Amino acid sequence: MRSFLPMNWGVAPGSKVARGRRWPTAGARARARSFEIYRYDPESGGGPRVDIYEVDRDDCGPMVLDALLKIKNEVDPTLTFRRSCREGVCGSCSMNIDGRNWLACTQAIDDIEGPVRVFPLSHMRVIKDLVVDQSHLFDQHKLIEPWLHAEEPPPERERLQSPEERAKLDGYYECILCFSCTGGCPSYWWNGDRYLGPAVLLQAYRWLIDSRDEATGERLDELEDPFRLYRCHTIMNCTKTCPKGLEPAKAIAEIKAMLVKRRQ
Numbered sequence: 001m002r003s004f005l006p007m008n009w010g011v012a013p014g015s016k017v018a019r020g021r022r023w024p025t026a027g028a029r030a031r032a033r034s035f036e037i038y039r040y041d042p043e044s045g046g047g048p049r050v051d052i053y054e055v056d057r058d059d060c061g062p063m064v065l066d067a068l069l070k071i072k073n074e075v076d077p078t079l080t081f082r083r084s085c086r087e088g089v090c091g092s093c094s095m096n097i098d099g100r101n102w103l104a105c106t107q108a109i110d111d112i113e114g115p116v117r118v119f120p121l122s123h124m125r126v127i128k129d130l131v132v133d134q135s136h137l138f139d140q141h142k143l144i145e146p147w148l149h150a151e152e153p154p155p156e157r158e159r160l161q162s163p164e165e166r167a168k169l170d171g172y173y174e175c176i177l178c179f180s181c182t183g184g185c186p187s188y189w190w191n192g193d194r195y196l197g198p199a200v201l202l203q204a205y206r207w208l209i210d211s212r213d214e215a216t217g218e219r220l221d222e223l224e225d226p227f228r229l230y231r232c233h234t235i236m237n238c239t240k241t242c243p244k245g246l247e248p249a250k251a252i253a254e255i256k257a258m259l260v261k262r263r264q
């Protein structure tokens with residue numbers, strides 16, 4: 001797996017986030033809201049800075065993503081961020097908004113007081129502006145083999161589950177891999193090279209409890225490791241910062257309980 005350093009937001013140890021430029025207002029100034037947005041372009045050779053943009057709320061959609069799109073389309077086309085669905089289902093627009101990791105497309109501007117501060121997802125390596133390097137996260141996701149393992153040949157139609165078996169996946173299958181939780185986890189900040197982090201562990205649990213999966217033992221073997229699983233110290237930031245209302249900390253506790261149970 002890839003090295004995880006340097007982390008944001010100073011980009012390099014000792015570097016500072018400088019005050020950037022103030023851009024002209026997008027639209028009229030009638031109900032202008034101020035957006036303070038982290039900018040970093042490694043190709044420029046300069047350090048990171050925070051630029052200030054004014055956006056007229058009467059001429060902009062309700063969400064932070066609407067404002068980012070307006071700024072990009074009408075003021076500063078160099079502003080760089082990820083987004084796709086605009087509906088809270090693809091997970092690509094996760095970033096740090098007003099001090100909390102969340103989805104820009106589900107964060108209402110009017111729910112934030114004062115200037116809207118937008119930074120990249122915390123403690124990830126920044127590629128440019130609000131885009132972070134997710135390679136290591138997806139390498140870790142691959143490690144848990146997030147697909148069905150079954151020795152039985154596939155039936156003619158689908159593999160059946162009872163309604164009760166299916167209901168066990170509720171609260172886990174909805175994860176959109178936005179990594180808000182992982183970016184907000186102090187244990188991951190310090191041990192992200194080997195600790196799998198809340199998002200990947202929630203995904204691992206989703207497969208452990210799938211009644212159709214036949215690799216429970218092997219999956220637990222892979223997780224029973226002082227770093228991969230046991231670096232979770234139940235800090236609970238993950239649950240607070242999940243924009244889908246999921247509970248990664250609970251999933252991690254359940255995995256630990258499964259490991260204890262199989263030793264008995």
Ligand code: SF4
Binds near residue numbers: 179181182243245
């Ligand atoms: S558990 Fe929540 S915060 Fe974590 S990756 Fe899944 S949807 Fe995002």
Ligand code: FES
Binds near residue numbers: 082084087088089094
């Ligand atoms: S754009 Fe898809 S979750 Fe925000």
